[in-house]
Amino acid sequence: MRPLDENETTLVFNKLHKFVGNNLKNIVLESQSHEGPDANPGRYCFRLQKNRVYYVSESLIKRATNVKREKLVSLGTQIGKFTKAGKFHLTIQSLNLLAANAKHKVWLKPTSEMSFLYGNSVLKGGVGRITENIQVNDGVVVFSMSDVPLGFGDAAKSTVDCRKMDPNGIVVHRHADIGEYLRMEDDL
């Protein structure tokens, strides 16, 4: 387990920024953690272990140093992985973090929830609500009508265009959804 270096940190923050925008400072700087048995909770940090990036509170990190590198499997919340090519992808485990700080959201109609959870992209006909000012290629977090986060993805169209589209057009390219916990458990 090691902290991220400059490049890696840049990549991670860029990706996060796509989804949470200015709330990034909430995540990184002003975070108050409540984990750890210490009286005063520290902040949250990012750590890298086996190409996976974890978002962990400081007190957990201190205690995890006892565990050998090969034996440490996971800590705190995983937010993403680095690919062999050096790119950073957010994974579904980061959903809670993203959903809490998301700037752009899409709410799905109940009928199309299941389709999204099976791995399909979001079609215009399935969109219940959508936040304003979404530009193309913005990160979008997908919710159900009852505000349960279902996944996240990339906006294929801006909000404005979205209104003009026909019902079968893709609005959000799906990156990750919670159905993955069942479909791709091994790949997580």
Added chain:
Amino acid sequence: MAGPVLNKKKGARALNPPPRKKQKAVFAVQKEVEKEELLSDSDVTDEPEKLEESDEEEQGMDSESEMSSDADDPFANDILQGSDDEDDEEESSEGSDGDSDSDESDIEKRAKAIDDEKAREEEDAEAELQLNIKEEADEFRLPTPEMFPVVELMELIEAFEKPRPICLRTNTLKTRRRDLAGVLLNRGVNLDPLSKWSKLQSASSFLPVMALAPQEKERIVDMAAAPGGKTTYVAALMKNTGIIYANEMKESRLKSLTANLHRMGVTNTIVSNYDGRELPKVLGNNSVDRVLLDAPCSGTGVISKDESVKTSKNALDIQNCAHLQKQLILAAIDSVDANSKSGGYIVYSTCSIMVAENEAVIDYALKKRDVKLVPCGLDFGRPGFTRFRGQNFHPSLDKTRRFYPHVHNMDGFFVAKLKKMSNLKQTPQQQSETLGEVDEAPGLVESDEQNNVEGDGEKAAASGNEKRVKRKRPSREEIAKTREEKRLALREAKRKAKTESKAASK
């Protein structure tokens, strides 16, 4: 010797179905309860005799010379007359699913038949014993007469056949029970929101966590965490505060553990892949507040989920499990800080109903470390055994709890809660009493001769003590004693040979 007899009997089976069925039922039951056995087709030859009685002295696990795994049928041989029974037994074990047949007969008739059988059995047993002292196979004893009355045994077996109701636990970190119930009902799931214990449905795997009662901001270790049901429950109870070390030895199960943790929104956990016995070294002795040890076991309590347990477990498996469990519980105790402000507790649980994996392990821990049993905080469930088949356990073992499928409608389970009194490694009392510690596991005998020096000393003391243990019949006492002596002699010889060879090689 049982071989040819058996075959013959098989042929003769065609006789009277009804009475036989009853017997069959009885023995099937017994057999099944054994569970280690594999009466598949029978090589019942190993069974020497009714080790049933003789085994009262020693724990059924004691054999070193013959760990005959097929040892199942204690009763197979017992019933000399019931050659029929042997067949029946076999049959029933093979078709373990066919238990429902036994339902047909009348309970009274059955009981009577059983009594008759027993009487006959016992006489035969005596005779057999005298004849077959040589064979030292210790079958794993059926819990029958000591654990349950026979009729209850029937219920137990049948309960194993049926699936237990699936229970759900709401992930309180993310939602509320009401909301979840609403959603599920909308989807058409049949839901009975029954809540007896603090508003959560509970199945047997949640009981240990309830017994553990983790507080917020504590340090908790879950030594065998995969797939993570209990760990996530602990995290929910702690509301994601404090820290949980979730450990799992098998890599293949780690994926499901981490996936579950992340899916449930648990953020205060460190997952590691150690052998549970190494954890005190990694985490430091006396460093955590509570430990949950859901020990790997033979799975005899969850037959309703996995029928293969009935046929794939044998006495050797049970013994190995028990040995591992003892080591794990010592490691667990060592990790806990006795002086912790809010904790100092260890919860040990298994999904098995075998005494060797449950009470025996706790008894071992009581002897080896300065811990004591405290009430689990679960007011239902039957208290554990303080005596079983001639073994006497510490009297506080009645604070442990056993759960049965036919009584509590959940999987067979055992829970014990220990409090660590001090961080010393020696118990104040030595084992001079009748708490005969019977074995340091067969594994030790075979692999760890050196360490056995101490074990042997204990054994010698124990076997001497065993004389004071209650026995049913004096004659068996003698027989058992002879066997013990033989075994000791064997061990001595082995040890001597080893030391000699060592000296020679030097």
